[in-house]
Amino acid sequence: MKTDKRFAITDVAVIDGNGGRPVPDQAVIINGDRIEKVCPAEEIKGDAIEKISLPGKYVMPGLIDSHVHLMGVTDLKYWGMVEYSATLTHSYSQALRLLKYGFTSVRDISENGIYLKRAFNAPGATGPRIVACGRGLSRTGGHADITQLDDVAYAERNCMVSYYADGPDECRKAVRKIFRTGADQIKFWATGGGNNYIDRYTDIHYTEEEIRAICEEAKLIEGTKVLAHCERPELSKICIEAGVDSIEHCDGYAPFLCDLMKEHNVYLVPTMRLLVKWMEDITSDDFTAYLDETLPKFFQRDLLSNVDTVEEELEAVEEVKAAFLHAYENGIKIGVGSDTCFEGSTPFGWYGVLELECMQECGMPADQVIRSATKINSEILGLDEYLGTVKEGKIADLLIVSKDPTEDVRVFKDNEIIEYIYMGGELVVDHGRMLL
Numbered sequence: 323m324k325t326d327k328r329f330a331i332t333d334v335a336v337i338d339g340n341g342g343r344p345v346p347d348q349a350v351i352i353n354g355d356r357i358e359k360v361c362p363a364e365e366i367k368g369d370a371i372e373k374i375s376l377p378g379k380y381v382m383p384g385l386i387d388s389h390v391h392l393m394g395v396t397d398l399k400y401w402g403m404v405e406y407s408a409t410l411t412h413s414y415s416q417a418l419r420l421l422k423y424g425f426t427s428v429r430d431i432s433e434n435g436i437y438l439k440r441a442f443n444a445p446g447a448t449g450p451r452i453v454a455c456g457r458g459l460s461r462t463g464g465h466a467d468i469t470q471l472d473d474v475a476y477a478e479r480n481c482m483v484s485y486y487a488d489g490p491d492e493c494r495k496a497v498r499k500i501f502r503t504g505a506d507q508i509k510f511w512a513t514g515g516g517n518n519y520i521d522r523y524t525d526i527h528y529t530e531e532e533i534r535a536i537c538e539e540a541k542l543i544e545g546t547k548v549l550a551h552c553e554r555p556e557l558s559k560i561c562i563e564a565g566v567d568s569i570e571h572c573d574g575y576a577p578f579l580c581d582l583m584k585e586h587n588v589y590l591v592p593t594m595r596l597l598v599k600w601m602e603d604i605t606s607d608d609f610t611a612y613l614d615e616t617l618p619k620f621f622q623r624d625l626l627s628n629v630d631t632v633e634e635e636l637e638a639v640e641e642v643k644a645a646f647l648h649a650y651e652n653g654i655k656i657g658v659g660s661d662t663c664f665e666g667s668t669p670f671g672w673y674g675v676l677e678l679e680c681m682q683e684c685g686m687p688a689d690q691v692i693r694s695a696t697k698i699n700s701e702i703l704g705l706d707e708y709l710g711t712v713k714e715g716k717i718a719d720l721l722i723v724s725k726d727p728t729e730d731v732r733v734f735k736d737n738e739i740i741e742y743i744y745m746g747g748e749l750v751v752d753h754g755r756m757l758l
């Protein structure tokens with residue numbers, strides 16, 4: 323990715339990633355992999371520097387998705403049941419699709435992300451930057467104990483998103499195992515999430531003692547951020563007090579957490595599309611058939627046991643939207659995370675675009691959604707010193723787009739508006755064509 327080239331993209335409007343409208347008639351000077359300077363185009367008019375003049379276009383920071391699972395499987399029913407090497411191979415093309423949609427960096431929760439991160443960091447390789455969490459911690463029978471097979475060892479071996487850990491000591495050991503694989507951040511599932519018949523999202527999956535052990539152990543390695551899947555506000559409180567850096571999923575937020583989150587500088591990654599449209603997106607025909615076939619095998623509890631009626635579900639959706647709006651209006655820092663995991667129901671890249679759209683539709687102004695996907699997400703990744711804004715000294719991960727997303731983020735639904743993608747000053751996507 324390294325380049326020694328020095329050139330200027332000029333006569334463009336700059337969207338800096340800090341919110342607000344584009345600044346017209348600018349030039350962005352790129353020197354090697356960095357942004358050397360952002361200035362009025364007029365200033366460099368007489369300079370001998372190589373110029374790429376793109377009047378009418380916008381330069382903005384590459385988008386960041388702070389919650390993806392590069393699991394390399396196409397559908398929930400194959401989760402944990404496909405040969406590990408096959409998922410790893412498939413996850414490579416999923417990562418490239420994220421890049422094609424403008425996501426130049428992602429935070430991934432899966433073992434695949436560890437290997438992809440290394441592969442993409444190699445000289446000459448093309449792919450999004452990956453902040454890798456590796457596997458997260460799930461309790462036995464938790465949200466990420468996916469297959470529910472009797473043979474727990476087999477299930478864990480083939481589950482690329484989690485280690486099973488129960489009790490504070492096992493939690494500490496699991497954190498150490500995850501670091502050993504090369505993880506940058508530590509994820510755990512504090513509550514259920516509705517993956518299977520013993521996994522209601524209202525269920526508490528880790529105790530305060532276990533949560534404290536995870537955070538303490540993670541924080542022994544300086545600079546480590548911890549993210550908690552949490553769908554119950556009262557458990558979010560425990561997570562925040564234990565040292566978690568971001569709460570994943572908006573139903574884990576409630577107004578009473580507002581001051582506490584600000585005090586502890588905790589971010590919210592609401593995954594709005596997933597929560598607001600899950601019935602539409604996830605319960606596809608295929609998935610319904612899977613349920614029909616699977617559920618009769620179980621008693622008492624099932625995947626839909628959180629929801630008694632469609633009316634109740636719709637009511638829950640309204641509560642999530644209200645919580646999101648409260649968080650935004652009261653200054654909680656909100657990131658963009660799609661929870662993309664399966665090609666079938668949550669297509670890579672596209673589902674991130676739908677998350678931008680959903681956040682806008684739920685009341686966040688377009689320029690703030692873009693800020694969430696760039697500046698705020700760079701903080702969530704722990705890389706705000708390097709990424710997230712078009713500013714002197716930052717790494718030149720840039721999109722050149724033909725329409726203004728700060729007016730309406732839905733322009734990204736047309737992939738053709740992304741004319742060029744630069745990573746570290748290098749052109750990697752030219753009008754949808756990946757330059758590998």
Ligand SMILES: [Zn+2]
Binds near residue numbers: 389391431661
């Ligand atoms: Zn997730």
